[in-house]
Amino acid sequence: MIQVNGLIKDYGARRALNDITFDANQGEIVGFLGPNGAGKTTTMRILVGYMPPTDGAAIVAGYDVVEESLEVRKRVGYLPETVPLYTDMTALEYLKFMADLRHIPDSKERAYETLEQVNLQDRANSYIGTFSKGMRQRVGLAQALIHRPEVLILDEPTIGLDPAQVVEVRNVIKEIGKDRTVLLSTHILTEAQNICDRVLIINKGSIVAEDTPENLQSRLVGSQRVILRVRGDSDGLDAAIKKVKGTRAIEVTDAETVEFEFSAGQDVRPQVAKAVIQAGYELIEMRPVGMSLEEIFLELTQDNSAGKKP
Amino acid sequence: MRNIWTIAKREYTTYFNSPLAYVVMLILFAVIGLIFALNLLSVTNNPFLAQPLDATMVAGPLVFMLLFCTPAITMRLISDESRTGTLELLLTAPIRDWELVTGKWLGAFLFMLTTIALTLIFPFWVHGMTDPGIDIARTASSYVGLILVVAAFLGIGVGISALFSNQFAAFFATMGILVVMWFLIGAPANLLPVGGELFGYLDMNSHFYGGFNRGAINLTDIVYYVSLTALGLFTGNIAIDYRRWK
Numbered sequence: 001m002i003q004v005n006g007l008i009k010d011y012g013a014r015r016a017l018n019d020i021t022f023d024a025n026q027g028e029i030v031g032f033l034g035p036n037g038a039g040k041t042t043t044m045r046i047l048v049g050y051m052p053p054t055d056g057a058a059i060v061a062g063y064d065v066v067e068e069s070l071e072v073r074k075r076v077g078y079l080p081e082t083v084p085l086y087t088d089m090t091a092l093e094y095l096k097f098m099a100d101l102r103h104i105p106d107s108k109e110r111a112y113e114t115l116e117q118v119n120l121q122d123r124a125n126s127y128i129g130t131f132s133k134g135m136r137q138r139v140g141l142a143q144a145l146i147h148r149p150e151v152l153i154l155d156e157p158t159i160g161l162d163p164a165q166v167v168e169v170r171n172v173i174k175e176i177g178k179d180r181t182v183l184l185s186t187h188i189l190t191e192a193q194n195i196c197d198r199v200l201i202i203n204k205g206s207i208v209a210e211d212t213p214e215n216l217q218s219r220l221v222g223s224q225r226v227i228l229r230v231r232g233d234s235d236g237l238d239a240a241i242k243k244v245k246g247t248r249a250i251e252v253t254d255a256e257t258v259e260f261e262f263s264a265g266q267d268v269r270p271q272v273a274k275a276v277i278q279a280g281y282e283l284i285e286m287r288p289v290g291m292s293l294e295e296i297f298l299e300l301t302q303d304n305s306a307g308k309k310p
Numbered sequence: 311m312r313n314i315w316t317i318a319k320r321e322y323t324t325y326f327n328s329p330l331a332y333v334v335m336l337i338l339f340a341v342i343g344l345i346f347a348l349n350l351l352s353v354t355n356n357p358f359l360a361q362p363l364d365a366t367m368v369a370g371p372l373v374f375m376l377l378f379c380t381p382a383i384t385m386r387l388i389s390d391e392s393r394t395g396t397l398e399l400l401l402t403a404p405i406r407d408w409e410l411v412t413g414k415w416l417g418a419f420l421f422m423l424t425t426i427a428l429t430l431i432f433p434f435w436v437h438g439m440t441d442p443g444i445d446i447a448r449t450a451s452s453y454v455g456l457i458l459v460v461a462a463f464l465g466i467g468v469g470i471s472a473l474f475s476n477q478f479a480a481f482f483a484t485m486g487i488l489v490v491m492w493f494l495i496g497a498p499a500n501l502l503p504v505g506g507e508l509f510g511y512l513d514m515n516s517h518f519y520g521g522f523n524r525g526a527i528n529l530t531d532i533v534y535y536v537s538l539t540a541l542g543l544f545t546g547n548i549a550i551d552y553r554r555w556k
Contacts, residue, residue: 048402051554073404084399086320088327100316101403143399 001026001151001181002047007056009042009205016042017053018205024198026150029177031196032185035301039205040185041081044153047183048078061150074102077149081156081185083140087129091120091139094128095146102147114142119168133160141169145176152176154184158191170195189297203301225249225289226269229257231282240279244271259289313405314413321387321417334379335425338372345371346432366523368432369452373459373518376422377492380460381484383422384467385477387414388546392475392553401554411546415468415539422460426453448525455522458535462514463488465542472549488514491538514538 002024009017017039024030032040046053047060049069058065061075086094092111099107115121118138123131128139137160144152157173158166173182174195186192192199193213201209201216209216230237237258238250246268249261262268269286276283325331349367388411391397400410430453437443467484474480496513499506510516511534521531 045398050398050402070404070406073402076402078402080395080398080402082395082398084394084396086324086396088324097316097320098399098403101313101400101405103312 001028001061002030002183003059004043004047005057007043007046007058008054009039009046009051010054016205017046020056020202020205020207022200022207022210024181024183026181027177027179028197029173029182029184029195031192031199032183032202033187033189033192033199033297034185034202038202038301040202041155043202044078044155044183044185047072048076048153049073074147075150077144077147077152079140079144079154079157081159083136085128085136085139087127090125090127091115091131091142092124094139095142098143099146104147110146114146117145117172118142134162134165137161138165138169141172145172150180152180152182152184154182156186157184158186158188166191201297201300208300224263224267225259225261226272227253227257227259227285227287227289228272228276228283229285230276231256231284234258234281236279237276237281240275240281241272244268244275247272313409314416317400317405317410317413318416318420321414322420325383325417325421330382331421334382335428338375338379338425339428341375342368342372342429342432350436366448366452368429369449369456370519370523372426372429373456373523376456376460376463377488378485380422380463380467381481381488383418384464384471384484385481386471387418387468388472388550389474389477389480393477397553401550407550408543408547411468411472411543411550414471414546415464415543418464418468419461422464423457426456426460445525451525451527452523454527455518455531458522458532459514459518462535462538462542465539466491466545467542469542469545469549472546472553 002022004020004022007017007020008015020039020043022030032043034040042051045051047058047065049065049072052066060072063071063075065072086097089097092108092115095111095114096107099110104110112121112124115124118141120135120138120142123135128136131139137157141154141157144154152173154173158169161169170191173184176182177195177197184196197212199209199211199213199216200207228237228241234252234256238252241247241250241258241260246262246266247260249259251259253259260272273283273286346368388397391400401407433444433449437446466487467480470484470487471477471480474483491512491514493515496509496516499510499513502509517531517534521528
């Protein structure tokens with residue numbers, strides 16, 4: 001659905017995108033992560049036909065974004081970072097206008113249905129100028145959804161929403177992502193972790209990592225650390241764990257807790273649990289202490305590790 | 311055509327939601343009404359009036375007023391979309407750049423047509439009060455000219471509005487160009503030994519006062535104003551294209 005190959009964009013002498021290549025398939029939600037100025041918005045603007053690349057190619061919904069820009073724009077729903085709204089229009093008028101631009105029959109009915117989708121039907125006839133930031137964000141999302149696009153490109157879709165609205169919007173995106181392609185940029189890394197099938201991390205115009213959030217964690221960390229807690233005295237617990245092949249860096253952290261590591265891809269937790277119980281301890285907790293997506297993001301986008309590709 | 315109409319409809323409605331449009335209309339009517347009343351007084355006090363009354367007493371000053379009002383009407387058309395970010399919305403919708411520019415122009419043109427149509431009350435009032443009434447042919451010619459002049463003013467205004475993100479910059483640039491085209495560009499016509507005709511032809515003023523407002527509808531004058539309108543819209547199209555590529 002989205003195929004990007006060697007995308008380059010120069011703003012004068014400054015290179016904003018440097019050889020970006022990735023793809024996104026139907027039924028996939030791809031997260032685009034990166035610090036401010038990394039090139040996320042520029043990439044998205046190229047993909048929706050707002051501006052052409054300096055070099056490289058991008059195919060969206062089967063059409064070239066430069067040669068067949070109009071066809072791409074018919075099939076893509078786009079929510080820009082700054083939600084573009086006409087504040088002198090009501091939500092319904094605005095969506096009807098957007099539906100008319102897309103030649104949707106029964107545009108008023110469709111506008112109302114889309115308002116229901118983002119839970120704004122009660123404010124259909126209110127002027128957008130009177131809306132809160134969260135409501136404006138939802139109207140913006142509604143205009144991106146109004147033509148039921150094959151590809152949805154969302155630049156920071158949940159910014160400005162309250163926690164309940166964030167959950168609602170994420171559910172809308174998840175629902176759409178089941179049978180269509182969604183590319184979204186976000187600064188909220190847990191959002192990427194929760195709703196994205198795949199994550200692209202972009203820094204200084206280049207993609208520095210691309211994988212599922214889980215794989216990124218294991219590929220970067222190399223080993224998995226686990227906290228194990230028992231009820232009562234843990235004397236001799238470290239020795240019991242040490243007997244299991246593959247465990248290392250065993251450390252007693254307090255009277256009831258021991259931490260240990262094992263190599264990524266060689267999960268020894270079932271064996272450890274069995275050994276601990278057989279040794280007569282009451283196992284009450286065993287949880288991984290992984291590198292969070294936040295830590296991965298910082299690791300990949302900090303200056304000293306820029307360009308590092310796992 | 312459908313996209314042009316959708317954009318034009320929104321623009322037309324927006325004018326009636328904006329105080330600026332009402333202020334422009336009010337100023338136009340107040341000044342034109344005053345000029346009309348003074349003209350009427352002067353004519354009725356002259357028992358030796360040889361010429362029949364016509365609409366030139368309205369269309370003549372109206373075109374002069376529109377020269378200063380049109381930049382206020384066109385200044386926000388595209389520049390404000392750029393400032394508020396809604397241009398990104400339009401440029402990623404499945405519409406062509408020229409459809410956007412033409413739709414904006416058409417919306418403003420329909421608003422000005424409404425305003426101009428309302429001024430017809432003055433000549434028709436005189437027509438009803440006098441015998442044999444006003445010179446209908448000359449009135450029609452004046453108004454056809456007026457409409458073409460306004461179309462060209464708006465075309466230039468829309469084109470310039472696309473060049474700027476600041477509407478006041480668009481206002482002053484449009485005003486500057488219209489003043490040059492209306493008052494100054496024809497000046498070298500009689501001063502230059504060679505090429506003076508070109509400046510004479512480019513003079514916006516002479517095509518109206520020397521043609522339409524005298525009751526003469528010439529193809530040359532029509533082509534001139536239509537070409538200026540097209541040039542303005544083309545400039546707007548290029549400006550938007552430039553925004554995409556810069």
